[in-house]
Amino acid sequence: MNNSDMLLGNVEFAQSPEPALLLDAAGTIRLVTAGLAQLVRQPAGELLGRALADLATPYKALTAPMAVAQAATGTPTEYEAWLEVPGEALLVSFSLLALPRAVAQPCLLYAVARVLTPTTPAQELLEQERHLSIIFNTMTDVAFVLAAEEEGRRFRFVFVNQAFEKTTGLPATQVIGRLVTDVIPEPALTQVQQYYQRALRSRQPVMWQEVSEYPNGRKIGEVHITPLFIEGPVRSCQLVGIVHDLTRQKETEARLQLSNERFQYAIKATTDAIYDWNIAADTLYWGEGFEQLFGHRLETNPTPFSKWADYVEPAEHHRVVEGLRHTAFRTANEFWQQEYHFRRADGSWAVVFDRGYFLRDAQGQPIRMIGAMQDISDRKEAEEQQRRLTDRLIKQNADLQQFTYIISHNLRAPLANALGYADLLSRIDRNSAVFEESLRHLSTSIQLLDAVLTDVNSILSIRDQQDSGRTEPVTVSQVCRQALVGLQQQLEECGGELRCEIPEGLRILGNRAYFHSIFHNLVSNAIKYRSDARSLLIEIQTTSTSDQHTEITIRDNGSGFDQHQGDVFQLYRRFHSDKPGRGIGLFLVKAHVESMHGQIAVQSVVGVGTQFTLRF
Amino acid sequence: MQLKTYLIDDDSLSIYLTEQLLRAEEFSTVIHTFQSASQALQRLVQEKEPPPQVVFLDLNMPVMNGWQFLDALAPYEDKLLGRCHIYILTSSLALSDLEKSKEYDLVSGLIHKPIDTEEIRAIQSQLNTQEPSAGPG
Numbered sequence: 001m002n003n004s005d006m007l008l009g010n011v012e013f014a015q016s017p018e019p020a021l022l023l024d025a026a027g028t029i030r031l032v033t034a035g036l037a038q039l040v041r042q043p044a045g046e047l048l049g050r051a052l053a054d055l056a057t058p059y060k061a062l063t064a065p066m067a068v069a070q071a072a073t074g075t076p077t078e079y080e081a082w083l084e085v086p087g088e089a090l091l092v093s094f095s096l097l098a099l100p101r102a103v104a105q106p107c108l109l110y111a112v113a114r115v116l117t118p119t120t121p122a123q124e125l126l127e128q129e130r131h132l133s134i135i136f137n138t139m140t141d142v143a144f145v146l147a148a149e150e151e152g153r154r155f156r157f158v159f160v161n162q163a164f165e166k167t168t169g170l171p172a173t174q175v176i177g178r179l180v181t182d183v184i185p186e187p188a189l190t191q192v193q194q195y196y197q198r199a200l201r202s203r204q205p206v207m208w209q210e211v212s213e214y215p216n217g218r219k220i221g222e223v224h225i226t227p228l229f230i231e232g233p234v235r236s237c238q239l240v241g242i243v244h245d246l247t248r249q250k251e252t253e254a255r256l257q258l259s260n261e262r263f264q265y266a267i268k269a270t271t272d273a274i275y276d277w278n279i280a281a282d283t284l285y286w287g288e289g290f291e292q293l294f295g296h297r298l299e300t301n302p303t304p305f306s307k308w309a310d311y312v313e314p315a316e317h318h319r320v321v322e323g324l325r326h327t328a329f330r331t332a333n334e335f336w337q338q339e340y341h342f343r344r345a346d347g348s349w350a351v352v353f354d355r356g357y358f359l360r361d362a363q364g365q366p367i368r369m370i371g372a373m374q375d376i377s378d379r380k381e382a383e384e385q386q387r388r389l390t391d392r393l394i395k396q397n398a399d400l401q402q403f404t405y406i407i408s409h410n411l412r413a414p415l416a417n418a419l420g421y422a423d424l425l426s427r428i429d430r431n432s433a434v435f436e437e438s439l440r441h442l443s444t445s446i447q448l449l450d451a452v453l454t455d456v457n458s459i460l461s462i463r464d465q466q467d468s469g470r471t472e473p474v475t476v477s478q479v480c481r482q483a484l485v486g487l488q489q490q491l492e493e494c495g496g497e498l499r500c501e502i503p504e505g506l507r508i509l510g511n512r513a514y515f516h517s518i519f520h521n522l523v524s525n526a527i528k529y530r531s532d533a534r535s536l537l538i539e540i541q542t543t544s545t546s547d548q549h550t551e552i553t554i555r556d557n558g559s560g561f562d563q564h565q566g567d568v569f570q571l572y573r574r575f576h577s578d579k580p581g582r583g584i585g586l587f588l589v590k591a592h593v594e595s596m597h598g599q600i601a602v603q604s605v606v607g608v609g610t611q612f613t614l615r616f
Numbered sequence: 617m618q619l620k621t622y623l624i625d626d627d628s629l630s631i632y633l634t635e636q637l638l639r640a641e642e643f644s645t646v647i648h649t650f651q652s653a654s655q656a657l658q659r660l661v662q663e664k665e666p667p668p669q670v671v672f673l674d675l676n677m678p679v680m681n682g683w684q685f686l687d688a689l690a691p692y693e694d695k696l697l698g699r700c701h702i703y704i705l706t707s708s709l710a711l712s713d714l715e716k717s718k719e720y721d722l723v724s725g726l727i728h729k730p731i732d733t734e735e736i737r738a739i740q741s742q743l744n745t746q747e748p749s750a751g752p753g
Contacts, residue, residue, distance in 0.1 A: 405710075409676065413627060413707040413729070420633040420730025427640055434636055441629045565679070574678035583678075 013138045014044065019113040020134060023096075024106060027052045027068040036113055039092075040085050052094075052111070056081035059091060071096035071109050080116065091116045095131055100141060100224060100242040110135050136161040142168070142221070142243035146180065147236070152200040155180040155193070155239065167219060167245065168212075188212060192223075196239055199225045209246065220250040272372040277305070277356070279328060279366045284308055293375050295345030313341035313349065327358075328366045334358055336369070339376075351380040406571045407456055414448035421445065455584050459571075462514075462591045471509050471596070476552070477502040479512055480540065483519035490527050496536030498523070506542055508550060508616050514592035519554075521585040522612055526556035528579055531607070545615075555611040560604045568602055619743075620666070623649040624656045624685065625674035625705070634672060634705065634731055641736045644670070653680040657688050660700075667696055669743060672705040672731075675713060682706070686720050696722060703727055703739065 013022070014031060019039045022031035029050050037044040040055070047055070053064035059080040067079035079094040094111040101107060112131040136143050136159070145159040157175045165172055175183055184192060188210065199206040205226045212219050221243040228238045267274055267287045273294070274287035283302035291298055296311070309321045320340045327336040337355040344350055356371025421442035428435050480502055484491075491498060508515075523538060530536040539555045561568065561575040568575065569590040572583040593600045593614055604610040621644040625631045631649045638644055648668070650656035657680070660667060675682035682704060689696065701724040704717050709728060717726045724742070727735050 409708055409710075412709060413630070413676075416707040416729035417627070417629045417633055420630075420637065423730065423732065424633060424636055424640070428636070437632070438636065441632060445629055576678065 010138060010140070016134065016138070018131075018134050020131075021047070021052075021111050021113070023052055023068060023109040023111055025068070025072050025109070027065055029055070030108070039090070039113060039115070040083060052079075056083045056092065056094070058082075067094070067096055068109060071098055072107050074098050079111075083113070095128070097135060099135075099139060100143075100244070139163060141245070142241075144175075144241045146196065146239040146241065148196070148200060148239060152197050152237070155196055157183065158238070167243070195223070195225060199227045199239060200237060203227055203229070218247070220246045222246050270372070272374045274372045275308070275356075275370070276302075277369040277371070278302065279368060290373070293373070294342065294350060297345075311343040313343070316340045324356075328369065332360070332364045334360075336371075342373070349377075350375050351377045403459070403571060407452065410452050410572050411449065414445045414452065417445040418442055418449065451582070455571075455582075458588070459591060462588070462595050471511060473507040474510050474512050474515050475504075476506050476508055476515060476542070477504050479515040480519045483516045484523060487520070487523055487527065490524070491536075494527060494530060494536060496527060496530065496538065498538040498540070500540045502540060502542050502552070506550065508596075510596035510598075510616070511592075514596060518589050518592050518614070521589045522554045525585060526554070526558055526610070528581070529561075529576060529610075530556070530558045531609075532559075533607075550616050552614040552616075553611055554614075555609065557609040560606045560608050560610050562606055563602075563604055568604075569600070618646065619644045619670070620646045620668040621648070622656055622660070622668045622671040623647060624653050624671065624677075624682075625649075626651050626677040627674070630674070630707075630729060634729075637731055637733075638736065641733060641740075643736055643740065653677055653682065653685040657685055660689070661692055667700040669699070669701060670739065671700060671702045672727075673702055675704060675706045675708060683716070686722065689722060693722060701739075701743065705729060705731060 010031070013020075013033060016033040017035040017038075018033055019036040020033045021029055021036050024030050029047050029052060032044045032047050034044065037047065040047070051064070052068065056064065056079075058064065059082055062077075062079060064079060064081065067077050071077040077096040079096055081092060081094065083090045083092040093114050093116050095114070097110045097112075099108045099110060112134065114127060114131075139161065140163055142164045143159075143161040144157060144164055146155040147158045148155055156179050157177065160172050160175050162172075164170075164175070170183070180193065180196075181189060191210070195206050195208055205224055207222065207224050209220065209222050212221065224242045224244070226240045226242075228240055230236045230238065267289070271289060271293065272287075273289035273292075275290065276285040277283075278285065281302075282305045284305060284307060285302040286298055290296065294311070296307075298307075309317070312320050320338050323338060324336055327333050335355065335357055337353070339351065339353050341349040342352045353374045353376045354371060355374075356369040358366045359368040359370070360366050421438050424438050425435065425442065428438070477500070480500055484498065484500075519540075526538045527536065534557060537557050539553075541553050541555075543551050543553075545551055559576075565575060566573055569586050570583075571587040573587075574581060574583045589612075590600050596616065598614055598616040600615075601613045602610065603613075621638065623631050623634055625634070628651060631651070635647055635649060638647060648656075648659070650659075653673075656671075660671075673682045673685060680688070686702070700722065702720075702722045703724055704713070704726040706713060706726070707729040714726050717723045725739075
């Protein structure tokens with residue numbers, strides 16, 4: 001509530017028997033006293049909002065608007081006019097006086113009405129004093145008058161208004177007649193005396209703000225001191241002081257400042273990069289987070305829009321930057337959010353979640369966007385790891401299911417035969433050739449059953465080993481030579497040639513026995529499935545890949561197989577019915593490679609050859 | 617009446633067993649055995665001789681499995697329906713195989729290995745009741 005509002009709500013004024021009114025700068029009646037309403041014989045309410053000019057027609061050349069305008073400049077003005085009251089017209093003089101006011105507050109004028117009758121100058125003076133007293137005692141600002149004594153070395157209170165008593169808690173009787181030094185305590189005293197003296201010396205009003213501890217609390221006031229020089233036989237000087245209470249305003253400012261500080265600390269506390277996009281200027285004002293999060297130095301703040309846009313991943317630029325502009329200018333959306341890659345100062349990429357709120361004008365045009373960039377790289381990485389883990393588990397689970405299915409099927413086949421032969425044997429002649437043959441087949445079936453169970457055991461033992469961590473650097477060329485020893489004779493018998501080009505020094509972290517099994521299986525397969533059309537050539541080579549891995553290739557010019565027929569690494573998968581085999585060799589090779597955290601791939605063309613690629 | 621039977625299975629032990637069981641029941645006069653489905657397919661579609669009345673087909677075989685054999689027969693289905701009865705003979709106990717076998721009109725049934733006396737006799741009686749309806753073809 002400002003000063004004028006408080007005046008307009010002043011009940012004391014409204015109830016005063018003195019005929020007076022309150023005008024605004026346009027000469028409109030804002031408040032009247034009960035005394036005035038009685039004088040014009042109309043209810044006070046009906047006078048509010050009317051112009052002074054309507055109520056009172058000028059008696060002299062000075063019109064109501066002129067008088068109001070003059071009074072508003074600070075010059076006390078007398079406006080004499082005819083006041084229309086039912087049945088008669090009264091000649092009335094209005095004393096207009098502008099109220100002291102703070103900057104930017106509307107001007108208010110007091111007008112005290114006095115019915116003109118033949119009077120003496122002394123009476124007039126008394127009247128004026130009485131009016132001033134009304135004004136001073138009804139205003140909410142503190143007012144006081146000081147008499148300067150001893151050439152401005154001492155100041156004595158000669159008048160204080162009611163607001164003074166109310167604000168300071170000091171009764172007028174304890175103040176009037178006393179020296180300033182006896183009323184105002186130090187350290188304020190020294191300060192105010194300096195201001196008083198300055199007003200005297202400069203003969204100009206002086207204004208300052210002061211904080212005072214009064215019996216009823218701390219007050220912040222804006223003090224105006226106006227020196228009055230009274231010329232006459234005895235030159236005297238008085239200081240008129242008005243103190244406008246700023247306590248409430250200052251408290252509001254303090255609260256605002258506190259809330260601003262809280263906001264600043266909140267920005268500090270968050271690790272997000274908070275920004276404010278001024279859309280007309282196309283500039284971004286950044287919070288501290290931007291430099292901390294991405295390492296970019298802000299030479300200026302705000303920065304051009306491009307400071308952000310240029311670091312967005314080029315492949316995502318259209319979606320993100322154009323998408324933002326589209327949302328801003330082509331939609332009425334309040335929010336925009338996007339996930340994208342943002343380049344850090346060190347060249348690495350941060351995954352960012354960015355969300356902003358648009359401030360729009362009445363037409364929906366964007367004015368600003370306030371937003372925050374959140375670095376979610378760690379979270380994304382964790383999610384990615386989780387996803388990879390899940391994928392691996394799903395695959396492992398599917399593998400296990402397939403494994404169980406295959407095993408059960410491969411147990412069932414010899415078992416079914418054994419059951420059948422047992423049935424048959426009970427029904428045929430013990431001395432027949434069929435009986436003997438069937439007995440032999442029964443035995444074979446049971447051996448096959450045993451072989452499958454042995455396979456299961458060896459496969460499970462590889463899985464057990466997988467995470468045991470018992471690895472050593474294996475000299476690959478050496479293991480390969482050892483694995484080939486048992487195959488040398490077969491190779492010579494078929495007239496084949498093997499070229500092994502593994503560097504002597506090559507070592508791979510893994511399990512010796514597994515490498516042995518891998519080379520043995522792959523080379524014996526190459527011999528077994530050689531082509532009759534040409535002499536067998538097996539080549540074993542190694543290469544180092546650009547990403548720090550080693551690749552071992554085992555290539556033959558054998559009969560090859562049709563890769564569309566299925567997964568060659570699957571357990572008990574056979575591609576050749578003309579050659580004996582159980583379909584477990586390549587399954588074991590793959591299990592061995594994977595248990596050493598390697599990968600295996602195969603390429604084969606029927607009639608041309610097969611190449612296995614092992615990657616560690 | 618002469619009954620011709622094909623036995624298709626990559627497992628020689630299983631072929632021998634089934635053949636002996638069929639003979640013990642005097643199921644068929646002529647039994648042809650094939651260790652590869654593609655060989656059996658070739659012979660079946662050559663049409664130099666009438667098709668076998670009964671085929672016992674294993675499912676799990678390399679190169680061409682039982683399903684692939686059935687798919688390859690699709691173009692000849694009209695000629696074979698009613699004349700050639702295919703029985704799947706498998707060691708697998710998977711229910712999915714039974715479901716899948718119902719998609720093929722040429723498949724008359726699915727038997728789990730080993731085939732026993734009751735199953736052989738059931739097929740015989742099935743063939744006998746169908747004989748008149750098969751007509752002169």
